[in-house]
Each structure stands twice: as structure tokens, then as C-alpha cells.
Amino acid sequence: MPDYQYCALPPQREIVLPPGISTQRANAILRGKTKWVNNTTLRYYFFGSTDDGCPPAWRVPDAQAAVVRAAFQTWTGLGIGLHFTEVHERSEAEIRIGFDQSDGSWSYVGRDILQAGANDRTMNFGWDLTANDYGTTTALHEIGHTIGLPHEHQNPYAGIVWDEEKVYAYLGAPPNNWPRDVTFQNVLRKVSAAEVTGSGWDPDSIMEYGFPAGLVKEPVKFHDNGIDPPGTLSDTDKEYVRKWYPPSGSAKPTVLKPFASSAVTLRPGEQVDYTLQPAETRDYKVGTFGDSDMVLVLFESIDGELRQLAADDDSGEDRNALIEAKLFQGHEYVVRARLYYAWNSGNTSVMYW
Incomplete structure (x- = not known):
């Protein structure tokens, strides 16, 4: 597989729980900490779509914006109880999208986007989304983070044992050039079991990175073949978001x-x-x-x-x-x-x- 660039999440908001809290209560809080209330409409804005005075590097060319719009439509097409609409005033948007190619691709996770300053990006794309199908995969992945989904390879149920020094070397080299702390936060660190639903790993998830052979020690088949997700929404992705955001009913509140x-x-x-x-x-x-x-x-x-x-x-x-x-x-x-x-x-x- 080619040497892809990968999503690098910004530091996430830490949840400090009081001592003595029950395990069930703690797990419920951690599982829902990034999720939106259902039936929320999230408005998205592309920097540069108006004369907004943003840094020139943030401006999103029309062709790149078209890929992201299509990705929003793919998530919306699942019939989930989250809704997305494009706006042309930055002040109206919860999701503010840039295209700084020196800053990689990333998004804040779920409700953490509300912690960003009103003039700041909550999502960025750092490479050409029109070059190949990986551009669509990248857009779907970053929107998945905005919905509240973590990286799937950080799922503690995955059972992945990394050859850590090889991972650091691979991601520290071009085209990613990541320092060790970024690699740890985005690949090697396991998220809390409370933050994932179910007890399995979905290697086909849109939230899963692809990795070349040799970086994974276990499971053995991924050592020999690498991890090569299809780059589309998996059945498990669809089931997960429909559970958290069920379709809106017709009854009035x-x-x-x-x-x-x-x-x-x-x-x-x-x-x-x-x-x-x-x-x-x-x-x-x-x-x-x-x-x-x-x-x-x-x-x-x-x-x-x-x-x-x-x-x-x-x-x-x-x-x-x-x-x-x-x-x-x-x-x-x-x-x-x-x-x-x-x-x-x-x-x-x-x-x-």
C-alpha cells in the first residue's frame, strides 16, 4: 500500500472524574462525553467562501469543498438524527473547515469542536482530496470525528500489539513527519474501553487507518498483510451512528x-x-x-x-x-x-x- 498521510487529532479535552465514582457511572460518562444530543443540526463553513479575512492558507478551493460536501451527504444519507447544513457566515457555523496543506488533516472530536475559538478551524484538510479515492476517505473520516467517533485502531479490544519503534520510525518519516508524541496520541495510545461500544474491533471502519505490513506484531495476519480498510463506511460504522443518533420521529416535543x-x-x-x-x-x-x-x-x-x-x-x-x-x-x-x-x-x- 502507498505511504499515506494520516489524520492527526488535536489534543482532546480531558474528563476528570471525582474519586469514588462507580465504574458503571464513569463508563457512561466517558462513552457519551463527545456525543451530540440527537436531532442537532450542525452548520459547516468553508474558510474563504466569503471575504472573511482568514489566512490565505486556510481558504478551501471549490473542488476540495465539493468532496467534503459529498462526504457530509454520505453521512446524512444514513438517515441519522444528526443534520448538516452549509452556511456562508462563519459566525453561524459550529464546524469551520480550512485547507492548510502545511497542517495535515484533523478534526476536533464531537462536542469538543465547541471549545475552539469562534474564528478558528475545527477541521482541516492537509492534502488534495480530488487526487484519488483517499480524498473521499479522508473527508468521511474527519466528519466521523466531528460526529464523535475515535480512531478505530486505538480500540482496546483490537488486540493490536505494535512494533512500536517501527511505528515511530514509519510515521516520523515523510510524508507525515510526526514527532513521537503525535504518533503516540494518534496510534499507540489505547482509548478507554468505556469510550467504545461493543467488545470488538472493526478493521473495515472508516475510522481505521491503513498500515503497511511489518508494523503490527499481533494479530499475525496483519503483521504479514498490513491493515488495509476499504475507505468507506462499514456496516459497523452505520450501526454505531444509528444507535447514537437514531432517526428523528414524527412526534412533536x-x-x-x-x-x-x-x-x-x-x-x-x-x-x-x-x-x-x-x-x-x-x-x-x-x-x-x-x-x-x-x-x-x-x-x-x-x-x-x-x-x-x-x-x-x-x-x-x-x-x-x-x-x-x-x-x-x-x-x-x-x-x-x-x-x-x-x-x-x-x-x-x-x-x-
Whole structure:
């Protein structure tokens, strides 16, 4: 196989869990830490598509942007409960895409893209996406990270035993020229077992790198033949994202009344949606109650599209999620609460006041 360039993720946000937390609770938090609430619309923007004053190296040529657009459509075509739409104002975008060929290809993972500055890239492409099919593979892979997927070869269930010095030498040479810490973070380091679903490894995943023969000691067949994924979405990829982001139902969310607590029973990974229609303009609080870890997100409906206003994640903390925001009479808002884990019997509840 050719010497491909590889995705190099930026440093990821560390989750610090309190001492004494149960294994089940910790696993639920780690598994969902990067995932979006379902039915979220993520807007993407190409640097240079307007006169935005970005560094010239960030500007995305039209032909490169076309490959990325097609990759977004491939993920959307799975019918998942995440939606992608292109915008032409940088300030409206959660996903901001550059084409700096001196900076490699990468994306922040899942909700970590929200930690990037409003004028910064959350995704970059570092080589010609139109040269061959690997360009499409690269675009699908980076969008997979934005959805919240880790590198598959870092799956602890893969059973990969690397010839580490050969890996360092291979990735330290052209065309990647990686320092050892980048190679460790993107290849040799195992992600927590809590961050993966199931107990197997998918060598055909779009999140799997291809590697030449000789870098893997075990399993033996990959030592002799290397790892050569097809570069498309595997059946396991499709099953995984449909589980996390099931297709949207047709039922309308329940209307949440002020000062009226709404009790719900959720399993880990499930969410509840509400609409809010404030009777007066003032500052409000929206919160969750109960012995649970939740992520709570508030959206405003603008011209039929939901725009995120605020969010809070109480996972691993001795508190409940709480959002404070000014809401306006006559406007419509949507609240989504997704459960990581509940450690006592009984319902979780949501209220605004």
C-alpha cells in the first residue's frame, strides 16, 4: 500500500472524574462525553467562501469543498438524527473547515469542536482530496470525528500489539513527519474501553487507518498483510451512528410549562425534548433534577431552524444541569436533555422557571 498521510487529532479535552465514582457511572460518562444530543443540526463553513479575512492558507478551493460536501451527504444519507447544513457566515457555523496543506488533516472530536475559538478551524484538510479515492476517505473520516467517533485502531479490544519503534520510525518519516508524541496520541495510545461500544474491533471502519505490513506484531495476519480498510463506511460504522443518533420521529416535543416539573424515565443515551413558549420576556432558568448525569441543551427556533443558545453538562459532578438565559415572548425554544447515567431509582425531571 502507498505511504499515506494520516489524520492527526488535536489534543482532546480531558474528563476528570471525582474519586469514588462507580465504574458503571464513569463508563457512561466517558462513552457519551463527545456525543451530540440527537436531532442537532450542525452548520459547516468553508474558510474563504466569503471575504472573511482568514489566512490565505486556510481558504478551501471549490473542488476540495465539493468532496467534503459529498462526504457530509454520505453521512446524512444514513438517515441519522444528526443534520448538516452549509452556511456562508462563519459566525453561524459550529464546524469551520480550512485547507492548510502545511497542517495535515484533523478534526476536533464531537462536542469538543465547541471549545475552539469562534474564528478558528475545527477541521482541516492537509492534502488534495480530488487526487484519488483517499480524498473521499479522508473527508468521511474527519466528519466521523466531528460526529464523535475515535480512531478505530486505538480500540482496546483490537488486540493490536505494535512494533512500536517501527511505528515511530514509519510515521516520523515523510510524508507525515510526526514527532513521537503525535504518533503516540494518534496510534499507540489505547482509548478507554468505556469510550467504545461493543467488545470488538472493526478493521473495515472508516475510522481505521491503513498500515503497511511489518508494523503490527499481533494479530499475525496483519503483521504479514498490513491493515488495509476499504475507505468507506462499514456496516459497523452505520450501526454505531444509528444507535447514537437514531432517526428523528414524527412526534412533536411536549410543551414545557413554566414552574411545572416534567418527570421522565430514560435509559443511558436516551433523551427527552421539550418546546418552550415563554409568556413574557425575562431571564429564565432551565434545569434538571434527580440523581443523574445529564447534558442539557437550549435551542431557539429561528426561521424554522434550531440555533443552540446554551448548554450545560453536569456529568460526574454533585449537581444538576442548569441553564440561565433571557427568553423572549413570542419566540419558540427547544430544550433537549440526554441522560448519561442515573444511579438511583425514580424519575429524572426537567423544569423551567
